[in-house]
Amino acid sequence: MKAFIERENKLLELEAKTGKELLDSLQINPATVLLVKNNEVILPEEKLSETDEVKILSVVSGG
Amino acid sequence: MNCLKCEQKAVYDHLGLRLCKDHFLRYFEKKVADTIKKYDLISEGDKICVAASGGKDSLAVLYCTMLYCRKYKIEFFALAIDEGIKGYRDHTLDDLRAFCKEHDIRLHITSFKENHGSTLDDIREKAMKKLNKKPCTVCGILRRTDLNRAARKLEATKLVTGHNLDDESQSFMMNSLLGNMGHNASLGPITGLNLNEKFVPRVKPLYFVSEKETRLYTFLKGFKVNFAECPNIHLSYRSVIRDKLNELEERYPGTKNGMVNGFLEILPLLKEKYKGKKAFSYCEKCGDACSGKICNACRLESELIQ
Structure with missing residues (x-):
């Protein structure tokens, strides 16, 4: 699956069964991001497939 | 997982409350309106100035203030400060200009360069x-x-800021760890301790909503919010505290709510203790209220710019 990390402006190819697993593998704290799949917000528990593209949006203030 | 109030898919799940898009948007706007009413942040006859930068917090607070003010026919406008941080503020100000145009909101922009003769x-x-x-x-x-x-x-009577639950819990923790309990007395939904005619009271309608809720709200509303991080943020003590609090929030959900609600219980005692303790005078250079002969802004100007 593909994951775009907004804060780092980086696109990665990864394997993860759920949003939570994806964040764990990237060592990203779920309290600091929103997960977006096909332009829809998903909860970390949601299952992911190999063809999914997930955006990881940062929720922290920029300044 | 589905919304607790309907059969739609949940987009929000915090402290046992699971909501779909529509119910979350209603929940957020009601929470903000309830805060405004409970603490009398905006009243009939006020002229409201919303401090805006174009980031997610300011767009959310500007939009929710707009809903409230238009509902109760209260005058309001937006105000932005261009600090002069290249590659950061110029982008967020572009977003703000577009947002204000789309929602027919009057926008004033002033800058450090204009006011102090120099950019940040x-x-x-x-x-x-x-x-x-x-x-x-x-x-x-x-x-x-x-x-x-x-x-x-x-001629604004109140200055609305986009400070949220994260900002408040961070400020409380920073002040407490640094031993600045007097600074904590100035926090709360209405900022300030010793009010005077030179100071426009600051109010925080997003006081009880978190950064995560705010980002979710702006995303679901379709507001254009580009992630832009100030190049100086990594130098701040606040960013260290922010990360620690987010670690605690993930491990013990509700930490920030607990901290701010606990703080509000002791705030009246802090205000009583520190009110009037610091004599204020008026700055010899600009006339603003301050605690010494010249205010901090004029001191910085003389040390860094002139």
Whole structure:
């Protein structure tokens, strides 16, 4: 699956069964991001497939 | 998982509350409106100035204030300060201009360059080398001063800011760890301890909503919010506290709510203890209220710019 990390402006190819697993593998704290799949917000528990593209949006203030 | 109130898919799940898009948007707007009413942040006859930067917090607070003010026919406008941080503020201001145009909101923009003769980028190095001050400290002092002066000039009765639950819990923790309990007395949904005619009261409608809720709200509303991080943020003590609090929040959900609700219980005691303790006078240079002969902004100007 593909994951775009907004804060780092980086696109990665990864394997993860759920949003939570994806964040764990990237060592990203779920309290600091929103997960977006096909332009829809998903909860970390949601299952992911190999063809999914997930955006990881940062929720922290920029300044 | 589905919304607790309907059969739609949940987009929000915090402390046992699971909501779909529509129910979350209603929940957020009601929470903000309830905060405004409970603490009397905005009243009939007020002229409201909303401090805006174009980031997610300011767009959310601007939009929710707009809904409230238009519902109760209260005058309001937006005010932005351009600190002069290249590659950061210029982008968020573009987003803000587009947002205000789309929603027919009057926008005033003023700048450090205009008000102090220099941009933050210009004085950043000097602040660190000459005064050993972090750029965020300098920026905070000048921005607070400029917002107050511009709001006063525009005859605003209240200055709305986008400070949220995260900001408040961070400030409380920073002040507490640094032993500045007197500074905590100035926090709360209405900022300030010793109010005077030179100071436009600051109010925080997003006081009880978190950064995560705010970002979710702006995303679901379709507001254009580009992630832009201030290049100076990593130098701030706040960013360290922010990360620690987020670690605690993930491990013990509800930490930030608990901290701010606990703080509100002791706030009246802090206000009683610190109110009137610090005598204030008027700055010899600009006439603003301050605690010494000249205010912090004028002192910085003389040390860094003139």
